[in-house]
Amino acid sequence: MAAKVEPFWKRKSLAQLDAHEWESLCDGCGLCCLQKLEDDEDGSVYYTRVACRLLDLKSCRCSDYANRRATVPDCIQLTAADAPSFTWLPPTCGYRLVAEGKDLPPWHHLVCGDPDAVHAARISQAGRMLSETEVSEDDWEAHLIFRAG
Numbered sequence: 669m670a671a672k673v674e675p676f677w678k679r680k681s682l683a684q685l686d687a688h689e690w691e692s693l694c695d696g697c698g699l700c701c702l703q704k705l706e707d708d709e710d711g712s713v714y715y716t717r718v719a720c721r722l723l724d725l726k727s728c729r730c731s732d733y734a735n736r737r738a739t740v741p742d743c744i745q746l747t748a749a750d751a752p753s754f755t756w757l758p759p760t761c762g763y764r765l766v767a768e769g770k771d772l773p774p775w776h777h778l779v780c781g782d783p784d785a786v787h788a789a790r791i792s793q794a795g796r797m798l799s800e801t802e803v804s805e806d807d808w809e810a811h812l813i814f815r816a817g
Contacts, residue, residue, distance in 0.1 A: 682748035693762040697792040698728030713816040
């Protein structure tokens, strides 16, 4: 009987992941693509229901991932080197969980094999977001949904 091999996210450090493994940690929730507001007094970060103009509001995937930084210059590129700062990501985020030495949740596509499980589990905001093209930046505060942390 062959020994069970631990999944790559359990046996490798973030720095050891290849590009495909790194990208596959994304659970497809789209929460990192929601506009966020920072409290000037205490530095708290609040997520809004307002999504980046490139985010497909149903699939929670970037409509132009390869070229997104040309359209949205301040789009944040998540890298393993940035892992210590991932506290602004939702606690369900695969990147954040692995960076914190935690396992991926049962609904993560790498665990269950279903890329739509994140939506079925209602982790994503699929179908519940607004595009930033529809909401004035002055009105984002009216669309707060949760505090990061």
